[in-house]
Amino acid sequence: MSNASSQRTTTPGPRDITPVPAPGGPEELAREIAVEQAHVDRVHEELAKAGLRADTVQAEGLARTEFGRLVEIGDAEGAGLFERDALMFHAAKRRTALDTQYEGLVFGRLDIDHAMLRADVAAGTAASGNGHRPTTTSDDREVRYIGRLGVRDDDYEPLVIDWRAPAASAFYRATPTQPMGVLRRRVLRSRGTTVIGVEDDLMVPEAPDDLVVVGDGALMAALTRSRGERMRDIVATIQAHQDEAIRASARGVTEITGGPGTGKTVVALHRAAYLLYSDRRRFESGGILVIGPSGAYTAYIERVLPSLGEESVVLRALGDVLDVVHTERHDSPAVARTKGSTRIRTLLGAAARGRVPDAPTEFRAMVAGRPVRLEARDLDRVRSQVLRQHQRNTATGAAQAALGEAAWATLGVSGDREAKAEFLDRWEDHLDVEAFMQAWWPQVDPREVLLWLADPALVRRHARGTLRDEEVGPLAASFAHALATGSWSVADVALIDDLSARVGPVQEAEQEERGFYEIEELEDLSSYGVTEVQPVRSAARDSSSAVAPTEPRERLLAGRIDRTDEYAHVLVDEAQDLSPMQWRMIGRRGRHASWTVVGDAAQASWPDAAEAAAAREEAFGSQARQRFHMDTNYRNAREIFDHAAEVVRREVPDADIPQAVRETGVQPVLAPLGDDPLATVREAVGALLGQVEGAIAVIAPAAHAERLGPVSGSGEGRVQVIDPMSTKGLEYDATVVVDPDEITRESPGGIRVLYVALTRAAHRMTVLS
Numbered sequence: 001m002s003n004a005s006s007q008r009t010t011t012p013g014p015r016d017i018t019p020v021p022a023p024g025g026p027e028e029l030a031r032e033i034a035v036e037q038a039h040v041d042r043v044h045e046e047l048a049k050a051g052l053r054a055d056t057v058q059a060e061g062l063a064r065t066e067f068g069r070l071v072e073i074g075d076a077e078g079a080g081l082f083e084r085d086a087l088m089f090h091a092a093k094r095r096t097a098l099d100t101q102y103e104g105l106v107f108g109r110l111d112i113d114h115a116m117l118r119a120d121v122a123a124g125t126a127a128s129g130n131g132h133r134p135t136t137t138s139d140d141r142e143v144r145y146i147g148r149l150g151v152r153d154d155d156y157e158p159l160v161i162d163w164r165a166p167a168a169s170a171f172y173r174a175t176p177t178q179p180m181g182v183l184r185r186r187v188l189r190s191r192g193t194t195v196i197g198v199e200d201d202l203m204v205p206e207a208p209d210d211l212v213v214v215g216d217g218a219l220m221a222a223l224t225r226s227r228g229e230r231m232r233d234i235v236a237t238i239q240a241h242q243d244e245a246i247r248a249s250a251r252g253v254t255e256i257t258g259g260p261g262t263g264k265t266v267v268a269l270h271r272a273a274y275l276l277y278s279d280r281r282r283f284e285s286g287g288i289l290v291i292g293p294s295g296a297y298t299a300y301i302e303r304v305l306p307s308l309g310e311e312s313v314v315l316r317a318l319g320d321v322l323d324v325v326h327t328e329r330h331d332s333p334a335v336a337r338t339k340g341s342t343r344i345r346t347l348l349g350a351a352a353r354g355r356v357p358d359a360p361t362e363f364r365a366m367v368a369g370r371p372v373r374l375e376a377r378d379l380d381r382v383r384s385q386v387l388r389q390h391q392r393n394t395a396t397g398a399a400q401a402a403l404g405e406a407a408w409a410t411l412g413v414s415g416d417r418e419a420k421a422e423f424l425d426r427w428e429d430h431l432d433v434e435a436f437m438q439a440w441w442p443q444v445d446p447r448e449v450l451l452w453l454a455d456p457a458l459v460r461r462h463a464r465g466t467l468r469d470e471e472v473g474p475l476a477a478s479f480a481h482a483l484a485t486g487s488w489s490v491a492d493v494a495l496i497d498d499l500s501a502r503v504g505p506v507q508e509a510e511q512e513e514r515g516f517y518e519i520e521e522l523e524d525l526s527s528y529g530v531t532e533v534q535p536v537r538s539a540a541r542d543s544s545s546a547v548a549p550t551e552p553r554e555r556l557l558a559g560r561i562d563r564t565d566e567y568a569h570v571l572v573d574e575a576q577d578l579s580p581m582q583w584r585m586i587g588r589r590g591r592h593a594s595w596t597v598v599g600d601a602a603q604a605s606w607p608d609a610a611e612a613a614a615a616r617e618e619a620f621g622s623q624a625r626q627r628f629h630m631d632t633n634y635r636n637a638r639e640i641f642d643h644a645a646e647v648v649r650r651e652v653p654d655a656d657i658p659q660a661v662r663e664t665g666v667q668p669v670l671a672p673l674g675d676d677p678l679a680t681v682r683e684a685v686g687a688l689l690g691q692v693e694g695a696i697a698v699i700a701p702a703a704h705a706e707r708l709g710p711v712s713g714s715g716e717g718r719v720q721v722i723d724p725m726s727t728k729g730l731e732y733d734a735t736v737v738v739d740p741d742e743i744t745r746e747s748p749g750g751i752r753v754l755y756v757a758l759t760r761a762a763h764r765m766t767v768l769s
């Protein structure tokens with residue numbers, strides 16, 4: 001194990017990747033595969049028995065709720081946990097047809113030499129790499145199999161060790177310089193339950209005579225393979241420096257930084273699985289929330305955790321954080337910037353505290369035989385006073401009481417406590433007062449409040465100088481656009497969440513009461529100068545209706561915004577892109593959480609790093625930090641990454657540039673876009689289809705997207721046309737990057753977003769300028 005200081009920043013270097021063994025012959029390979037197959041068969045027999053036991057346990061309802069939060073869980077090493085894991089694993093496989101997504105339940109084997117380990121411990125280095133090979137007896141040898149879950153036989157002997165257990169850590173941490181007693185590390189490659197290959201890394205200079213060494217090393221084999229539509233887990237080839245971040249303490253804030261393709265995302269996801277293993281009670285019942293940039297991203301990573309047997313993590317894109325709003329639409333960079341900055345809070349606060357548009361502006365009635373008249377300024381004063389202490393939607397009673405006090409005060413009767421008590425008593429259930437309250441103090445949906453801001457005059461008034469003149473018009477116009485199209489933008493979600501925290505959850509009215517007062521309203525309110533009453537849309541009413549909303553306004557307001565869910569751990573990927581308002585939104589979900597935060601400043605699309613950093617610090621609070629830095633690029637062929645690095649360095653000289661470990665000998669193709677972009681792109685795609693087996697992306701700015709539409713879906717569905725922002729976090733076998741200058745011009749992060757686009761290809765890239 002490394003010490004604390006080496007945990008801060010780790011430099012993997014080639015030692016993590018190489019130990020290249022001497023390849024054995026085909027016969028040796030076949031023999032070795034047969035040996036491993038025998039063990040894998042035994043494991044599956046045992047697993048089948050455990051699955052049956054687990055089904056029984058579940059039927060009896062003893063140990064768990066159905067795939068939800070656990071009610072009770074045994075000791076981490078206990079049989080109950082094993083059966084639970086077996087059950088979860090089978091369920092995950094059934095539900096998501098995972099069989100082709102991962103490479104076998106048992107994926108690793110360690111041949112450990114305890115004599116070597118003892119000698120190292122005696123020499124004071126638990127893992128010295130002095131290259132000696134002590135003479136050992138067979139009693140000193142141990143074989144450990146590593147897998148996606150722990151499996152034991154009837155005598156409770158381990159057949160497979162869960163990859164997250166301490167006993168498995170040598171599989172990831174051992175290197176030739178720190179062998180940790182490991183002679184040989186073997187990765188088993190399987191299809192279904194059949195072992196189809198093994199790849200060995202030797203940890204000592206020479207293999208003992210009885211240990212055969214085969215294969216070319218598992219990591220390179222994994223990196224060279226073609227990319228499908230979904231991210232794969234890397235459980236068989238996690239590198240030592242990645243393992244440190246995965247197994248880092250669950251407490252506080254864990255920051256993982258590094259350039260493109262350094263495995264930040266995949267490491268963070270394995271960390272989520274590790275946290276669930278290490279403290280299942282806390283993280284399964286408290287919940288883990290994973291936030292990513294887009295729906296494409298969540299679809300891309302959604303298989304990783306189930307392939308590790310973990311189903312209980314909540315994945316959300318920034319446009320999907322609220323249960324009732326789902327959007328992928330982005331505002332223009334200028335409007336997104338206004339909406340993302342905390343400067344907008346003045347406007348939101350004033351709107352949340354302001355008058356409800358069309359609410360009555362005076363109140364007149366006879367109460368307890370006294371004529372009451374409240375003017376607009378009386379009503380405003382009462383509203384401000386109540387909202388200083390309450391959320392609007394939960395303060396109807398408080399507002400009615402405060403209004404009664406204000407009404408009494410206007411009567412100018414002093415010292416008559418009995419008369420006042422009688423007046424307030426009558427006030428409380430006076431029909432005119434209740435009808436007035438319905439119009440003056442309705443339940444407001446936070447989304448309604450945001451839509452009020454489609455009025456530029458209201459925006460200007462409420463913003464009180466906190467927004468620049470040139471921001472007001474486009475901001476109001478963006479809400480008018482939402483009203484016209486029935487679609488929110490991704491940046492709106494954080495504003496709705498902010499308003500929701502201000503106005504509180506919409507309270508559902510009693511069914512009978514509502515009917516009664518709706519009739520009252522129509523009769524009485526005309527005498528208060530109210531000509532039309534539109535009862536605030538009750539979201540509950542909408543959601544109870546089975547008919548999907550059709551009008552744009554109804555679509556915007558469909559469903560009911562519930563209380564904010566809080567989580568025990570929040571994992572934020574592409575953290576460099578979150579606006580300050582988005583940090584506040586996520587912070588509300590992690591007020592008592594520990595965090596894993598993953599990002600790369602050089603890929604940022606949010607322009608004001610300092611403001612975002614302040615909001616992010618506020619979300620984390622005073623919790624301790626631990627930092628991990630990844631500096632090996634596992635995604636891009638070196639030739640591709642060299643081009644991207646050169647481009648970004650021109651404008652971001654301090655960009656965090658990793659080292660790409662894989663060379664293909666193929667340079668990216670740089671060519672002109674020409675007069676007929678569609679024909680040029682078709683030709684480039686045609687060439688790539690013959691060169692790679694997996695997914696190909698045509699990354700195009702908005703100016704070209706429509707024209708290139710026909711390319712999408714070609715190559716039997718392997719080709720996709722996608723905008724640069726949506727490629728964040730994704731990867732492909734090959735990419736065609738269209739018009740890099742235009743990508744830089746149109747994108748909120750300029751060259752940084754181009755850098756994202758140029759680092760998505762694993763094997764081949766064509767850039768059309």
Ligand SMILES: Nc1ncnc2c1ncn2[C@@H]1O[C@H](COP(=O)(O)OP(=O)(O)OP(=O)(O)O)[C@@H](O)[C@H]1O
Nearest residue numbers: 234237238239260261262263264265266634635729
């Ligand atoms: N140890 C490993 N074994 C096999 N593949 C790995 C390993 N580490 C990373 N990879 C692969 O490298 C690729 C890049 O990983 P990932 O997407 O997590 O990088 P990232 O740092 O999040 O990139 P970006 O910042 O560009 O989004 C993925 O295909 C991932 O599976």
